[in-house]
Amino acid sequence: MMGKRIVIALGGNALGENLPQQMIAVKQTARAIVDLIQEGHQVVIAHGNGPQVGMIQKAMAELTRSDPEKYIPCPLSVCVAMSQGYIGYDLQNALREEMLNRGVNKGVATVLTQVEVDPADPAFQHPTKPIGAFMTKEEADKMVEERGYDVIEDSGRGYRRVVASPKPVSIVEIDSIRDMVAAGLVVVACGGGGIPVFKAEGNRLTGAAAVIDKDFASCTLAQQLDADYLIILTAVEKVAIHFGKPGETWLSTLTPAEARQYMAEGHFAPGSMLPKVEAAVEFADAAMEAVCYYAYWASTELARERGVYSSYPGSLWSQGILPLDTLDLLAQARGHADYVQVDRSMQLDWEALRRKIAQDGMRNSNCVAIAPTATISNIVGVDASIEPSFGNLSVKSNLSGEFTVINQYLVRDLKKLGLWDDVMVMDLKHFDGSLRPIERVPHDLKQLYATAFEVEPHWLVEAASRRQKWIDQAQSLNIYMAGASGKKLHDTYLLAWQRGLKTTYYLRTISATHVEKSTVQSRVLNAVSSGAPAASAAPAAKPAVSALEAAAAAARAQAPATDIKFCAIDDPGCEACQ
DSSP states (O other): OOOOEEEEEEOGGGGOSSHHHHHHHHHHHHHHHHHHHHTTOEEEEEEOOHHHHHHHHHHHHHHHHHOTTTSOOOOHHHHHHHHHHHHHHHHHHHHHHHHHHTTOOOOEEEOOOEEEEOTTOGGGGSOOEEEEEEEOHHHHHHHHHHHOOEEEEOTTSOEEEEEOOOOEEEETTHHHHHHHHHTTOEEEOSGGGOEEEEEOSTTOEEEOSOOOOHHHHHHHHHHHTTOSEEEEOOSSSSEEESTTSTTOEEESOOOHHHHHHHHHTTOSOTTTHHHHHHHHHHHHHHHHHHHHHHHHHHHHHHHHHHOOOTTOTTSTTTTTOOGGGHHHHHHHHHTOGGGOOOOOOOOSOHHHHHHHHHHHOOSOSOOOOBOOHHHHHHHHTSOOTTSOOSOSEEEEEETTEEEEEEOHHHHHHHHHTTOOSHHHHHHHHHTTTOOTTOTTSOHHHHHHTOOGGGSOHHHHHHHHHHHHTTOSSOBOOOEEOTTOOHHHHHHHHHHHHHTTOSOOOOEESSOSSOOOOOOOSTTOTTOBOOSSOOOOOOOOSSOOOOHHHHHHHHHHHTSOOSSTTOOOTTOTTOTTTO
8 A cells, every 4th residue: 555644633631741641642652653654654743732831831820920020921822832842852752762663764853833823813802722731610710810811611521721722824834844744754743733923024923822723733734735644633532422411422434514513513612522523524625625626727737738628718617617616606597595505615726726727728628527436346346436335245246247245344343353253244144234233243333334325315415515516527426215205305305406416326225236145056146157058957965055154164264265156255356356
């Protein structure tokens, strides 16, 4: 696997409450990070500093109180810089030691990172970011009275001071960070969300009395570095709705559409889980935006070199209309803006692209489409792209015959839990590849490996809507619906209309292909036609081995079967199945 560029955001609370705890924590964290480095990935690390910057500020405040004439108050931005330095010091030493222990020769560098914020950001009027140590209510009331702090109760863990948390505008040292990453260094940057600064007169930067949320800063860092992944580590294992309340539900996976719904319903606390979810949604949306943006930019570069396509004059491109603009045209045609309900946020400079197209034109009439994914993925041997998995166990057909297909990732996870055996194979066949009715499978695994008919169709539509706004052609979106009804059909397709989808593809209400439950001799699972005429029936000396038994035996051996008629259903390298 080719190495990926990964931005990892460490939570400040995960680094401990004091220096000894921090040194232990960073050693544990370093082992996991170096695992990724050994796999060939480029890693950039950002981190929080809530407890640490609070500790520093408290110490500086006590120092000032001890001798006001000698020690002036320390600005919060300087406290952030101090926390960047000493946390980075521990992180880079722990990473260096772990890499040398494993024979990995890579340099590690910490960048004291400034992040520009907008002085008009409304966050300055509504502080939400917790910093410092947890306090009792009595201690918090004293801080409010004596120092005028803003204080909140933090997720049942105690009271903490809150400060302004403006959104990052740009990372001042981004060019230096890019150069270090390109040189092969492991970089620690944007510690504590970065040192918040304003632009002042000339080229001067002035520190701001705020703390930037490290999740938003990490998201900005990931975007500006063209990262493949953004990983946000927290003090809890997963995101939850109804956290700490009756009905608490932990979420193993979360689509952007689901995340926005839960955020709107108030499930995630400001200054805690909310910025993490917001950052994850923003990064997911930005990934599709980047794919389309750079595809269009490449086409206009080709037009500059080789000329525009023949029918370019008069096209929407030539009129300065980009895919996102067509939503306005659609709303105008429908006569009301509420008839097109699509999130239109953007991260890249589309106006610059618009000017580039006006100057150089487009080489391609269409650049981005998502074609029918089921057939193509079947031919190529990959997952079905934008569609949920059809089933964890199913049958596919091609010119060679019919073959059992198993979700190899599910098999991997079941083996880790000691649940992959012949009984599990039988259960998967019996329930058509669904984990939901199998009681011994953990709930989070059932959620992670939900099949197409177990995902509510409105989530498929919501996700498609977020992609659609960037795509200049279309996407072939199949709608999967278990238990179809007139109302459900109406609601799903009305939602697709409201979300501005250009089209949908097939409506699938019943699986076209089921895993066979019989074990007859002809057309058994994994049987491959040899092209020879069928032999006449003859008395058998003993009962034939069923496809299920053969598959289970191969699975237990964890190796492909040698019989040409059978292979292990969890073997993606089977020659016949290719």
